[in-house]
Amino acid sequence: MAFSEFRPLDEKSLIEYIKATPVLSNKVGRNYDDLKIKEVGDGNLNFVYIVVGSAGSFVIKQALPYIRCIGESWPMTKERAYFEALALKVHGQLCPEHVPEVYHFDRTMSLIGMRYLEPPHIILRKGLIAGIKYPYLAEHMSTYMSKTLFYTSLLYRTTTEHKRDVAEFCGNVELCRLTEQVIFSDPYKVSQYNHWTSPYLDRDAEAVREDNVLKLEIAELKSKFCERAQALIHGDLHTGSVMVTSDSTQVIDPEFAFYGPMGFDVGAFIGNLFLAYFAQDGHADSFDDRRSYKEWILRMTEGTWNLFHKKFTAFWDKHKDGPGEAYLPAIYNNPELQQIVQEKFMKDLFHDTLGFGAAKMIRRIVGVAHVEDFESIKDDSKRAECERKALDFAKLLLKERRRFQSINEVVSAIPA
């Protein structure tokens, strides 16, 4: 351990830290003269340093005991770094192609040293705002989600392993509570943290707070989030937690990871694709009306679910005689039954996905933390128009999710 007790690093003390930490100093060939260090933490929570030397590079991410974007007034355990490192390692073993490697973790310092995702990697959300098409996005994200969710569920694991890991991740309760508040509670009540494009959406925000059916549905999803330990989920899988190039897709920032409902991850990603879709009209200009790009987003959304479904059930088929204890081979041993149970499981997961996805959309429009997709639309009235369409669609999804049988039906339900 480089430092014996926690201290927030700055660029100067970071160099001391690297020098005292062999795995990091070796990465840069113990050459500190040409080291370039840049603080790039543009997320909401942490400090992130890119460290590049002539021999190699890495990223240092340090959690401070509060939420960065709000300040010391909103305390938040720095132990989240421990759960982030643990989730990166577990998910990284299951899906190394889409999870950056962890080189170093220091629990005392709440500090992770990990792969630097070098340019041209950018945050997917920024790419979606810029109108860039990523041909492998659905392919890669469906691989990441199917591997991490299937292999940490009872479809693949024993209840002994499951209960042990559930207990461990119960320790990440503070981050879970943050989600409970900002996704499942605040948007549905008056809260000092809520904001929206005012005055345009004043009535819309009020309508969310007065909608009994919506509140009934969000309660069901909140219970599932709090009570159902289905798989080790990322917990914050929006398009700002994914870095991309034209052929690389890397999932970062799993500090909200815990054993929760699978649909929360799949829904987060799909819900944020829908947000990207609804924001496109605000990015259209005389050079690009974004119509083709909007189509591409919808195809990508369909592809994400359909490929996820295909890969997830393929893992299930492959391991149906494996260690998973949810469906013992001695009981679920005939092809007809295997198909019935899979269809039921996937239908329930699909409806969870739509519900959680809708909840993630709603909170980005009338809750505390908004998305750059909309925020980057400068004209208030135009932004409000995009946001209202997204909000109305999300409300429909949340209330009527059970009537959809396929993602194509869902996409078709988007008003022209």
Next chain:
Amino acid sequence: MAFSEFRPLDEKSLIEYIKATPVLSNKVGRNYDDLKIKEVGDGNLNFVYIVVGSAGSFVIKQALPYIRCIGESWPMTKERAYFEALALKVHGQLCPEHVPEVYHFDRTMSLIGMRYLEPPHIILRKGLIAGIKYPYLAEHMSTYMSKTLFYTSLLYRTTTEHKRDVAEFCGNVELCRLTEQVIFSDPYKVSQYNHWTSPYLDRDAEAVREDNVLKLEIAELKSKFCERAQALIHGDLHTGSVMVTSDSTQVIDPEFAFYGPMGFDVGAFIGNLFLAYFAQDGHADSFDDRRSYKEWILRMTEGTWNLFHKKFTAFWDKHKDGPGEAYLPAIYNNPELQQIVQEKFMKDLFHDTLGFGAAKMIRRIVGVAHVEDFESIKDDSKRAECERKALDFAKLLLKERRRFQSINEVVSAIPA
């Protein structure tokens, strides 16, 4: 600590142990000459000693590292005593009137010293077989279940407390696994432990193993059992875990306790009342045709659910502005909405109750551990007839539970 390492007690070493343990020796006034000690462990798992002296009495329950009724060939952690003591304390604080007091717990020895439920307390199951009416049974059991389940759920608690306690009880995984096997798995496959009244029920047992719809339903319930941490449940709440007199009802043996679905407890109790009902024809004789008693059991079953519903929702109303985080008052703050969410919650809980209750019935007829209600019917053919009716009704419940709106409808569905 009386003994520094674990050893199974016998009557002689038990006296040494009592002498060395002030809270126990004080109970009997440190007078050992007239001490009466009797081993009465007629359950499946543990050794139980009744200790009665002139000044006082208590029970000593010791868990051994295997399942008593099967022997050392089926190992089972003796740590279960820790979770039993913990559950007795938590549930005892919530509902002291129906949970025996714990005087002493010794983790090293896996030993609990607790209140001796003096005669005329008998095991409820034996009372039901004898045809004894307990006028307060529904009243008392609904109080016990509503208090223990409501106050350990997110309807009353914060997610911080919840996750901490969920993590703790994840440690009781071995007992959970025993339930998974004997209730949710073995009856639906060929297993060396299964048995039934052969040859009469050979086809019935086979039919359970070949019923795809039944297997689909039991999978859903198993997932809920393994994944849904809804409340601190007793985990084994059959009529053999309740001791009664005409005016006292005491719930014992919560060694299977963990955070699981509420319906598992309510269903266990109601399912076992149904078993008692279906066994009555086997106990009828020329002096008592048991018709009146069968009616009484059905009224008691209805009363148990209806009173549970009433008390549970009354606690909810009382504490709707309390610490529970599932339904925040700032969101669920209008009477109409409060009623809608309660109705939905109670309907789901009712269907869980019927499903788990049915699963508990099925496993008692074609699984490893049977019930004295049926076992005490000496005539094989008559026993099989009673069991078949119970099994058929349980299969109906498991498959069609969602169509029932009230317990009275369920009772009406029993064939005349």
